[in-house]
Amino acid sequence: xxxxxxxxxxxxxxxxxxxxxxxxxxxxxxxxxxxxxxxxxxxxxxxxxxxxxxxxxxxxxxxxxxxxxxxxxxxxxxxxxxxxxxxxxxxxxxxxxxxxxxxxxxxxxxx
Amino acid sequence: xxxxxxxxxxxxxxxxxxxxxxxxxxxxxxxxxxxxxxxxxxxxxxxxxxxxxxxxxxxxxxxxxxxxxxxxxxxxxxxxxxxxxxxxxxxxxxxxxxxxxxxxxxxxxxx
Numbered sequence: 719x720x721x722x723x724x725x726x727x728x729x730x731x732x733x734x735x736x737x738x739x740x741x742x743x744x745x746x747x748x749x750x751x752x753x754x755x756x757x758x759x760x761x762x763x764x765x766x767x768x769x770x771x772x773x774x775x776x777x778x779x780x781x782x783x784x785x786x787x788x789x790x791x792x793x794x795x796x797x798x799x800x801x802x803x804x805x806x807x808x809x810x811x812x813x814x815x816x817x818x819x820x821x822x823x824x825x826x827x828x829x
Numbered sequence: 830x831x832x833x834x835x836x837x838x839x840x841x842x843x844x845x846x847x848x849x850x851x852x853x854x855x856x857x858x859x860x861x862x863x864x865x866x867x868x869x870x871x872x873x874x875x876x877x878x879x880x881x882x883x884x885x886x887x888x889x890x891x892x893x894x895x896x897x898x899x900x901x902x903x904x905x906x907x908x909x910x911x912x913x914x915x916x917x918x919x920x921x922x923x924x925x926x927x928x929x930x931x932x933x934x935x936x937x938x939x940x
Contacts, residue, residue, distance in 0.1 A: 727869075750927065761833075761919060761931035762872075769927065808871055815860070815879060815926045816887060819871035 722811050724820035732828045737781075737796040739823045741809030744790060750812040751792045753783055756822075757805045765807075768792065779803070799827045831855055833932035835920050841938045842910045850905040850935050852920030858930075860923045861903035862887075863895060865916040866934075872919060878903055879926075910939045 725740040743749060753765040766777025773785045779802075783794045792809060804827045809820040836851040852861060859880050864872040864887075874887030878897040892914060894906045903922075907914060917936050921929040 752928075754931075759934075761933045762921075762929075763931070764928055767928060812926060815877060815885070816874055817862070817872075817926075817929070818888075819864075819873070821869060821871045 722809050722818055722820040724807075724809050724823050726823050727821065728824045728826070730826040730828060731799045733801055734798050737794070737799045737803065737825065739794040739807050739809075739825065741792045741794065741820060742790050743792060743809070743811045745811055745813055747813055751783075751785060752810040752812065752817075753777065753781070753792075753794050754808045754810060755805045756808065762808065765794070799825075801827050801829065803827055833920055833922055833930050835918075835932040835935050837935060838933070839936045839938075841940065842907075843940055844911060846910050847906070847908050848910065848937075849907075850918055850920075850937075852903040852905070852922075852932060853901055854903075854920075854922040854930070855901060856922060856924070856930065857900070858922035858924050859900075860926055860929075861897065862921045862923075862929065863893070863903065863905045864919045864921065865889065865914075866919060867916050875905065875918075910937075912939045915939045 723742045751768040754762040756762045766775045768785045776782045833854045862877040863875040873889045876895040881900040896904045920932040923929045
């Protein structure tokens with residue numbers, strides 16, 4: 719069975735400090751993994767994806783994620799949070815033709 | 830290039846009424862998906878299509894039907910709406926089962 723667990727439903731950081739959003743997955747196969755962002759009342763936008771190439775993946779807006787097979791993790795990081803990063807973030811695993819979404823992490827950025 | 834569009838943006842139904850949500854994409858994508866998003870549950874796949882004339886069930890298909898008569902359109906139907914189908918519905922498309930492009934969403938309220 720495939721599943722995604724986002725370990726924190728809410729994360730608050732101060733502007734300019736690092737961001738860490740945690741994601742663990744389970745998959746019977748070598749997975750493709752994604753992070754999407756959703757700003758309020760908007761659709762979802764792809765931040766980055768891992769598809770069995772380099773384990774450290776760089777995405778848009780300064781975000782990156784590291785695939786760690788031994789820990790079955792795909793945590794999202796950013797060195798310095800910006801106010802515009804406040805949004806909902808979803809970790810997603812693709813198996814076959816189906817995507818499985820985590821329940822989301824709401825990121826608040828405090829000025 | 831409009832990307833992925835959804836019609837309508839918002840709808841209120843009474844229990845037992847029927848309706849169809851339209852998703853259209855102008856990127857010549859083979860794959861199209863319908864999701865529902867509920868608070869605290871992330872996105873869950875309802876149905877998907879891997880090409881014109883094909884459809885398949887996702888995680889939560891009960892109470893919904895779909896059709897893909899044209900490559901650019903993916904219709905989601907509710908034959909007899911129930912309050913449990915109150916949700917935000919997102920359509921997505923992709924060239925292959927990798928990066929998805931999402932529409933802006935349809936808010937459905939079933940009374």
